[in-house]
Amino acid sequence: MSVKYCVPVIPSANLQRSLRFWVDGLGLSIDREMRQDGKLIGCMVHNTGVYFWLNQRDGGPIPDGHEGIRLYWTPEDLVATREHLKQLGFEVSEITDRDYGQTEFFLTDDDGYSHCFGVATKA
Numbered sequence: 381m382s383v384k385y386c387v388p389v390i391p392s393a394n395l396q397r398s399l400r401f402w403v404d405g406l407g408l409s410i411d412r413e414m415r416q417d418g419k420l421i422g423c424m425v426h427n428t429g430v431y432f433w434l435n436q437r438d439g440g441p442i443p444d445g446h447e448g449i450r451l452y453w454t455p456e457d458l459v460a461t462r463e464h465l466k467q468l469g470f471e472v473s474e475i476t477d478r479d480y481g482q483t484e485f486f487l488t489d490d491d492g493y494s495h496c497f498g499v500a501t502k503a
Contacts, residue, residue, distance in 0.1 A: 381464045385454040387424075389496075391437035395420050398434060408432070414480075453497045458483060461497055477501050 392398040402408050402425045414422035421436040433452065455461035458475065462485050466472050473486040484498035 381461055382456045383453055383461075384456055385431070387431045387433050387452045387454070389433045389435055389450045389452055391435050393437055395423070395434055395436045399423075399425075402432065402434060450494045450496065453495060454499060455497055458485070458497060458499050 390398075399410070403410060406425075408425040408427055408430070410423050410425055412422075412424040413420060419436075423434055425432050425434055453461075462472050462475060465487060470487045470489075475483060475485045477483050478498075478501070481501050482498040483501045484496055486494060486496050488494055
């Protein structure tokens with residue numbers, strides 16, 4: 381098994397305000413913007429070495445018991461990675477083509493953290 385990338389997903393109560401830290405503070409660039417009714421609801425921020433997906437989260441400040449960040453893994457071979465994890469005894473979801481252009485499966489690790497494994501959907 382070989383993993384090419386990991387993109388942490390960072391939930392934000394106010395995505396526009398959060399960009400002040402990620403872009404202005406850290407000097408990261410924005411691309412891959414997702415908008416709903418004209419409002420920014422997600423975007424990639426990165427430089428040549430790091431990538432983060434910022435996601436609009438409902439509600440205000442992080443509530444008690446919030447799960448925090450999730451990891452989004454980009455394996456070289458999605459099917460083989462899923463089978464490998466399944467053979468190790470992890471409960472993995474089915475592989476699903478999403479309407480946003482990714483093919484993905486999920487699992488929850490032994491600590492309760494959610495992991496998504498995905499690749500661009502083949503046309």
